Amino acid sequence: MESVLRIEGLHKSFDDLHVLKGIDLNIEKGDIVAIIGSSGSGKSTLLRCINFLEMPSKGRIYFKNKLIGNEIKKKNRKPQIKYKESQLCKVRTHIGMVFQQFNLFPHMTAIENVMEGLKSVLKIDKSTAKKKAKEKLEMVGMMEKADIYPSRLSGGQQQRVAIARSLAMDPEVMLFDEATSALDPELVGEVLKTMEDLSSTGMTMLIVTHEIEFAYTVSNHVIFIHEGIIHEQGTPKEIFSNPKRQRTKEFLAGFRHFEN
Amino acid sequence: MDYKWDFLIVLKNIDPLISGLYGTLLLSSVSLILGLITGLILALLRLSKFKPVNVFALYFIEIFRCTPPLVQLYWIFYALPILINISLGPFESAIIALSLGSGAYFAEIFRGGIVSIARGQWEAGKSLGMSYFTLMLRIILPQAIKRMLPAFVNRAVELVKTTPLVAVIGYSDLLYQTVLLSQRSYRSLEYFTFAALIYFVILSIGTTLSQYFENKFNN
Amino acid sequence: MGAYNWDFLIVFQNLDVLAKGLLLTFKIAASSLVTGLIIGLVLGGMRLSKKKLLSFPAAVFVEIFRNTPALVQIMWFFYALPILLNLQVSPFMAAFLSLTMNNAAFSAEIYKAGINSIEKGQWEAGKALGMNFLKLMQRVILPQAIKRTIPAFTNRSVELTRMTSLASTIAYGELMYQGRLLSEYLYRPIEIFTTVALIYFIILYTGTIFSGLLEKRLSRSD
Numbered sequence: 001m002e003s004v005l006r007i008e009g010l011h012k013s014f015d016d017l018h019v020l021k022g023i024d025l026n027i028e029k030g031d032i033v034a035i036i037g038s039s040g041s042g043k044s045t046l047l048r049c050i051n052f053l054e055m056p057s058k059g060r061i062y063f064k065n066k067l068i069g070n071e072i073k074k075k076n077r078k079p080q081i082k083y084k085e086s087q088l089c090k091v092r093t094h095i096g097m098v099f100q101q102f103n104l105f106p107h108m109t110a111i112e113n114v115m116e117g118l119k120s121v122l123k124i125d126k127s128t129a130k131k132k133a134k135e136k137l138e139m140v141g142m143m144e145k146a147d148i149y150p151s152r153l154s155g156g157q158q159q160r161v162a163i164a165r166s167l168a169m170d171p172e173v174m175l176f177d178e179a180t181s182a183l184d185p186e187l188v189g190e191v192l193k194t195m196e197d198l199s200s201t202g203m204t205m206l207i208v209t210h211e212i213e214f215a216y217t218v219s220n221h222v223i224f225i226h227e228g229i230i231h232e233q234g235t236p237k238e239i240f241s242n243p244k245r246q247r248t249k250e251f252l253a254g255f256r257h258f259e260n
Numbered sequence: 261m262d263y264k265w266d267f268l269i270v271l272k273n274i275d276p277l278i279s280g281l282y283g284t285l286l287l288s289s290v291s292l293i294l295g296l297i298t299g300l301i302l303a304l305l306r307l308s309k310f311k312p313v314n315v316f317a318l319y320f321i322e323i324f325r326c327t328p329p330l331v332q333l334y335w336i337f338y339a340l341p342i343l344i345n346i347s348l349g350p351f352e353s354a355i356i357a358l359s360l361g362s363g364a365y366f367a368e369i370f371r372g373g374i375v376s377i378a379r380g381q382w383e384a385g386k387s388l389g390m391s392y393f394t395l396m397l398r399i400i401l402p403q404a405i406k407r408m409l410p411a412f413v414n415r416a417v418e419l420v421k422t423t424p425l426v427a428v429i430g431y432s433d434l435l436y437q438t439v440l441l442s443q444r445s446y447r448s449l450e451y452f453t454f455a456a457l458i459y460f461v462i463l464s465i466g467t468t469l470s471q472y473f474e475n476k477f478n479n
Numbered sequence: 480m481g482a483y484n485w486d487f488l489i490v491f492q493n494l495d496v497l498a499k500g501l502l503l504t505f506k507i508a509a510s511s512l513v514t515g516l517i518i519g520l521v522l523g524g525m526r527l528s529k530k531k532l533l534s535f536p537a538a539v540f541v542e543i544f545r546n547t548p549a550l551v552q553i554m555w556f557f558y559a560l561p562i563l564l565n566l567q568v569s570p571f572m573a574a575f576l577s578l579t580m581n582n583a584a585f586s587a588e589i590y591k592a593g594i595n596s597i598e599k600g601q602w603e604a605g606k607a608l609g610m611n612f613l614k615l616m617q618r619v620i621l622p623q624a625i626k627r628t629i630p631a632f633t634n635r636s637v638e639l640t641r642m643t644s645l646a647s648t649i650a651y652g653e654l655m656y657q658g659r660l661l662s663e664y665l666y667r668p669i670e671i672f673t674t675v676a677l678i679y680f681i682i683l684y685t686g687t688i689f690s691g692l693l694e695k696r697l698s699r700s701d
Contacts, residue, residue, distance in 0.1 A: 093609035103604035117608035326683035328644035338668035448558040
């Protein structure tokens with residue numbers, strides 16, 4: 001299977017705080033990867049390094065087997081990676097991100113939000129962009145609210161529009177950063193359903209989530225992050241039904257409502 | 261630039277400048293106190309349920325906020341004495357103009373602060389049998405003051421920024437002495453730069469204080 | 480009010496002098512407003528820059544013009560600057576330069592506050608779509624920032640118009656100057672200054688009403 005993302009030795013520090021302490025990961029096309037772990041473990045930071053909203057302190061990230069960034073060979077020292085903003089912008093068009101706080105553009109309607117990336121970044125003409133936007137809004141079930149402003153939409157509706165906005169760019173991989181954590185409980189279901197539908201289309205997805213049942217049902221690989229490294233990983237059955245390591249067991253014990 | 265800077269001349273003539281500075285500070289402090297009192301009175305009038313009183317205060321405030329301070333000063337110095345048949349010197353006119361002018365702004369700050377105190381506080385005090393004035397003094401104002409302090413300091417800074425205007429009606433403040441000295445010596449550059457520097461120091465202290473209060477009460 | 484004989488007729492007979500002054504008030508206000516705004520936006524951008532080389536000088540400029548009285552600024556530009564540059568500076572030039580710089584300093588702060596008020600998530604959402612800095616500013620940040628800062632900018636404009644009266648002290652012939660001249664010439668300070676105050680009031684009050692309406696209208700579309 002084709003590798004979409006490969007991460008080698010990823011480290012990230014914020015001043016004195018060493019958050020990611022060496023992540024190695026390979027994501028193949030069609031993988032649905034659930035990333036679980038407690039707050040502060042580095043799950044969000046990992047995602048944000050993948051689309052370079054945070055700059056890695058050390059390590060390499062490959063997109064479709066091509067290194068993101070330029071390797072600068074230094075005499076007697078390890079080669080450094082230098083990143084150019086224009087290159088990062090280009091990579092980001094292939095990686096979609098859905099935020100916990102939705103981050104829809106408040107001064108644009110739902111459909112204008114979905115069209116924005118197509119028009120400004122991919123330079124697609126208005127009518128083609130509109131057609132594509134309608135398609136994606138239809139997919140997430142938000143077509144009837146196309147001309148409504150975000151402030152008039154519920155959290156679940158806003159998040160679905162946000163998903164459509166990222167999907168419109170036809171990304172190779174979609175990143176979900178705790179996409180349902182900021183939603184009222186009764187609105188979580190509609191977003192999870194949208195994500196589940198998406199997973200059956202063959203999209204490669206990295207999902208940081210606390211929704212264990214969802215992760216069990218939808219993902220084909222689970223990663224448990226603890227203190228900045230991958231503490232344990234495996235199939236959903238392996239991790240959720242039969243965790244091998246102590247910390248993993250302790251973490252999962254906190255989700256009492258989960259049944260095998 | 262072959263201009264020969266000569267700040268020594270400023271230092272040689274520091275005495276009149278210091279007396280001017282004293283004039284500025286005196287004027288600022290007296291106007292500030294009177295302005296605060298005026299502002300409080302106007303705010304209470306604005307909060308009154310008695311319509312004529314309320315409307316009077318409203319227009320009074322709007323007139324002073326929508327006319328230039330210089331116009332107010334000229335009117336009080338040249339026009340008012342004729343009207344009320346009382347002679348007004350530069351100092352008195354300056355005090356009146358600056359107090360009323362700043363009072364109009366202070367009134368809005370007071371009003372905003374008082375209104376922002378939750379109804380529950382009024383009701384709690386009333387049910388204890390407090391009179392309006394006791395309530396104001398003991399419950400409402402103490403809480404409101406905290407919120408209004410940054411805005412008050414800002415306004416006080418604005419007040420000090422307005423004081424140089426009184427030089428044009430002959431009150432001996434820092435600017436007046438600066439103009440006098442620079443006219444005599446042809447050293448306008450040094451004198452005006454010096455004056456600007458003094459004002460800068462005073463006002464910077466004010467704005468720093470305002471920042472301090474804002475940070476203190478927002479956290 | 481005693482036995483004062485109000486005589487507004489004399490004011491009407493000399494209205495053209497005041498009108499001339501009013502025109503110059505608009506001239507200095509409009510020119511300083513526009514120029515100050517443009518320079519202010521540039522300064523604001525410098526203030527927001529991460530490069531110390533840009534942000535520090537801008538900060539110094541802003542602090543100087545915000546922490547010195549406007550009248551002192553005008554007089555400095557009229558009396559001190561000519562000596563520094565060895566050039567003649569007309570009353571208009573001195574008033575224009577000082578009011579422009581004053582406006583620029585305040586505008587820079589408004590602009591900076593406006594940009595900083597846009598939450599981080601908006602920057603991240605745009606970046607995640609692949610937008611570069613310019614595109615982000617143009618499509619996401621500025622449209623929102625402008626909406627938020629318009630009330631502050633209109634308040635500033637009213638304040639600037641109010642400040643133009645200071646130019647009368649350096650003999651620029653705007654409304655206040657003409658009023659003072661007329662009052663000395665006609666010995667009727669009460670009527671003249673009352674009229675001048677009234678004219679200013681009408682202009683500035685209209686300005687604040689307009690500003691208030693604009694603020695209401697903008698907050699409605701949220």
